Amino acid sequence: MASASRSPAAARRQTSIDRTVRVRPPAGLTVVGVLGGVALLVPFAALVAGVDLARLPELLTSASALDALGLSVRTALTATAICLLLGTPLALVLTRLDFPGRNLARALVLLPLVVPPVVGGIALTEAFGRRGLIGEHLHVLGIEIAFTSTAVVMAQVFVSLPFLVVALEGALLTRGEAHERTALSLGASPLRTFLTVTLPLLVPGLVSGLVLTFARALGEFGATITFAGSLQGTTRTLPLQVYLERETDPEAAVALSLVLVVVALAVITVAYGRRGLSGAGVAR
Amino acid sequence: MRTVRATAPLAALALTALALTGCAGADLDAGETDATLTVFAAASLGEAFEELADGFEAEHPGVEVEYSFAGSSSLVEQILAGAPADVFASANEVNMTKVTDAGEGASAPELFATNVLTLITPPDNPAGIQTLEDAAAEDVKLVVCAPQVPCGDASAALAADAGVELAPVSEESQVTDVLGKITSGEADAGLVYVTDATGAGDAVRSVPLENAGSAVNNYPISVLRAAEENGAGQPELAQDFIDYVRSEDGQSLLEDHGFGQP
Helix, strand or coil: CHHHHCCHHHHHHHHHCCCCCCCCCCHHHHHHHHHHHHHHHHHHHHHHHCCCCCCHHHHHCCHHHHHHHHHHHHHHHHHHHHHHHHHHHHHHHHHHCCCCCHHHHHHHHCHHHHCCHHHHHHHHHHHHCCCCCCHHHHHHCCCCCCCCHHHHHHHHHHHHHHHHHHHHHHHHHHHCCHHHHHHHHCCCCHHHHHHHHHHHHHHHHHHHHHHHHHHHHHHCCHHHHHHCCCCCCCCCCHHHHHHHHHHHCHHHHHHHHHHHHHHHHHHHHHHHHCCCCCCHHHHC | CHHHHHHHHHHHHHHHHHHHHHHHHHHHHHHHCCEEEEEEEEHHHHHHHHHHHHHHHHHCCCEEEEEEEECHHHHHHHHHCCCCCCEEECCCHHHHHHHHHCCCECCCCEEEEEEEEEEEECCCCCCCCCCHHHHCCCCCCEEEECCCCHHHHHHHHHHHHHCCCCCCCEEECCHHHHHHHHHCCCCCEEEEEHHHHHHHHHHCEEECCCCHHHCEEEEEEEEECHHHHCCCCHHHHHHHHHHHHHCHHHHHHHHHCCCECC
């Protein structure tokens, strides 16, 4: 508006971009957005409020709770390690190797992340169950997977592997290939390039990817209950224990849920903490 | 212009006719559903009650029965949280007691069915199970309900009565999960309700248990206090439904689905 009284050059500058203008969502959307945030957080606040503090120590140290916690930590750590060994090469193949149908392969990797976990469990049963595609041959060899902790780990790997692959793909794509190309052109072997250049550059992405993978494995429920069963100390992980406790002791279910929420909070802090939780990171 | 004028009355007539038939239709619809009866029923009653509703609705023109099927304990949670249900049919007396203790019942609970456990195996019975003792053997993959849920409670009572110590490979939260492990062939044997085995048909093979009568689940049914708030005449309609469930027709239908008479 004021530009009319200024010189044409100044007017042009004025109409280009005012860098002091702050971009903000419309007021109406801000209100709805805040409501959206509230909708996400209220259930967790209610969960924390619902914890019976007096009974908490007793509820969290019962034999069944400790068994579930121990099993969950053991299986989720194992699953995370397997995801690291399988997922890193998979992410490399999907980003650094040119092959026909690569985009399709990238999309298919997301499948376990998108289907309901119970479908994953049925799929695992069809593959590795006693009468499954592969399981029936294993059965002949005397190898039975269902109802063992191995089945729990398999279910966890199945549903959480995509998390790691996606995180690593992102890291690999944003880093680009320049450093590796330099190393290779200087005569380093592909393996040496991978170990000394690619891998160190991947570490930040790997850390947040692994943490998310661990969290997803820890929370696995549907595929586990369908494929592995539910037996204290063998297959009944923390989420399955919560589901069962609901039947008779809702307070115990709430207490164990709190454990899972606290772990999830810790995971978010580790995965996103480096970017700063203050929100200053956005300004970059 | 002329054509428009000529058609305008026709269109008006057509609209009137439509409105009339529309009204008639609406009246008819209202006649079809001048009352809706909401029944909260245990999941195991699903198929039997769906069929039962047809007979009840035929006897009560203008009444529609709507079901919510779930585990009895989940239904109790919903009823205590103020769900507007008229009737509650529970798979055991413990859950019905929770409702009456909370003052949510409006009639004395009446027993209308019983359910007992049976041993099931995959159709080809890979482990050669003939008795509960066979199923309890160390190398047999036996799946039962967890002791925390009613079917697991019944399983424990049954095993204790038979003097058998069960060694399950899995204790499921729901009886349908036990059934699933058998129909998929993952497990050798499972303890489920007779009604579950009946519903599964040829997908499982049933091994009748001699001492099945040692763990009987009684199914009580009751009018809920919320029925009074759902409208005048709802408590009476709810009682009519309960009477129908306990009538000869209702009982023989339940029997077809594997339930016993109380």
